[in-house]
Amino acid sequence: MATLYHVPLSPFCRKVRLSLAEKKIEVQLVDERYWEKDPDFLRRNPAGKVPVLKIDNKTLSESSAICEYLEDRYPTPSLMPKGPGQRFEVRRLVAWFDDKFHHEVTKNLLYERVNRKIEGSGYPVAANVKSGAKAIKYHLDYMSWLLDNRRWLAGDSMTLADFAAAAHLSSLDYIRDVDWNRAPAVKDWYAKIKSRPAFRSILADHVPGFPPPRHYANLDF
Ligand SMILES: N[C@@H](CCC(=O)N[C@@H](CS)C(=O)NCC(=O)O)C(=O)O
Numbered sequence: 001m002a003t004l005y006h007v008p009l010s011p012f013c014r015k016v017r018l019s020l021a022e023k024k025i026e027v028q029l030v031d032e033r034y035w036e037k038d039p040d041f042l043r044r045n046p047a048g049k050v051p052v053l054k055i056d057n058k059t060l061s062e063s064s065a066i067c068e069y070l071e072d073r074y075p076t077p078s079l080m081p082k083g084p085g086q087r088f089e090v091r092r093l094v095a096w097f098d099d100k101f102h103h104e105v106t107k108n109l110l111y112e113r114v115n116r117k118i119e120g121s122g123y124p125v126a127a128n129v130k131s132g133a134k135a136i137k138y139h140l141d142y143m144s145w146l147l148d149n150r151r152w153l154a155g156d157s158m159t160l161a162d163f164a165a166a167a168h169l170s171s172l173d174y175i176r177d178v179d180w181n182r183a184p185a186v187k188d189w190y191a192k193i194k195s196r197p198a199f200r201s202i203l204a205d206h207v208p209g210f211p212p213p214r215h216y217a218n219l220d221f
Contacts, residue, residue, distance in 0.1 A: 002055040005032040005044065008205040009114060009174060011106055012063035012098065013051040014167035019067045019160070021198035023074045025055075029201075035119045064094055067160050079160045090154045093161035097168050101139055106168050108132025109177045114210055136172070140183040147185040158193070166193045170202055174212045180221065187221065195219045 002020065004027050006013035020027050032041055032050050045052045045061040053060045056073065060066045071080050080087055109132035112124035143165065146153055154161040169190060172178050180187040193199065203217040215221050 002027040002053060003030055004028070004054075005030050005041065005052040006050050007032060007034070008207055009110060009171045010050055011102065011110075011164075011167040011171050012049075014170060014202055015063050015098075015160070015163050016051045016053060016066050016070075017201060018163040018167060018198050019070050019079060020053075021201060022077060022079065022163075022196070023070060025070070025074060027053075035121075064098065064160075067094075067163075071160070079158070079163065081155060081157060081159060086155055090159045090161045093154050094164040097161075097164040101165075101168055104135035105132050105139060106172065108135065110171050110175060113175055113177075114207070117209065118207075133177070136177065137179075137182065140179070140186055143189075144183045144185045147189050153189070162189075162193055166190065166199075170194070170199075174205070174207075174216055175210065176213050191219070191221060 002025055004013065004016060004020070006017070006029055008031070017027070017029075032038075032052070034041060034048060034050050037048060041052075042048055044054075044059050047061060049061065051061070051063055051066065053066050060069060067079070071078070080090055108128045112128050112132070116122055116124060143153065150156070152158045152162050153165055169178055169186075173190075180190070194203065206212070
């Protein structure tokens with residue numbers, strides 16, 4: 001069986017968990033306190049970051065490289081379209097969420113409110129939280145604009161782009177930082193993706209000291 005070293009609210013780990021679950025690959029989850037820099041962990045990934053996936057006698061890191069490995073090795077069901085233009089769009093959007101959204105929103109909200117407390121690195125910096133709360137509005141509006149023209153974020157089918165976005169938004173929803181009323185199209189998209197069996201384990205997450213809101217695991221909101 002595969003083993004994923006992760007932290008429950010990490011969007012990068014969640015993206016990999018969603019890919020594994022959608023492809024029905026059984027996985028054992030191991031909580032990794034990456035900030036403690038355990039030598040065994042650093043041997044598995046010298047970059048010192050989660051996720052790390054052990055599968056097929058390999059130790060893999062970097063969430064997008066992992067997801068593309070899974071796509072190549074376990075192609076069904078596919079989370080990547082076939083055409084070069086569509087594949088480009090999926091990769092562009094995965095980078096949008098894992099780079100831009102992560103820096104502007106996830107770091108400023110999730111890492112300030114949750115990671116600082118768990119890692120013992122002080123109180124949230126109010127200016128960062130304010131900046132994240134402002135930036136998420138722009139991102140929700142951008143997603144709404146995409147979803148006005150498409151069924152899924154990158155086109156007609158569900159892809160890794162949807163999992164990247166849902167991974168970030170689900171972690172932020174866990175701490176009540178998503179104003180779903182601002183973006184009905186995004187809310188509908190999230191309700192659709194959240195009701196997939198692949199999402200179950202993510203909706204069952206409980207981080208001690210941070211109880212999720214009631215709607216977090218509610219499939220109809
Ligand atoms: N580009 C990496 C980013 C992973 C990442 O930043 N993970 C965070 C947890 S959400 C981490 O392990 N941070 C530890 C560090 O940066 O030292 C990926 O996609 O896997």
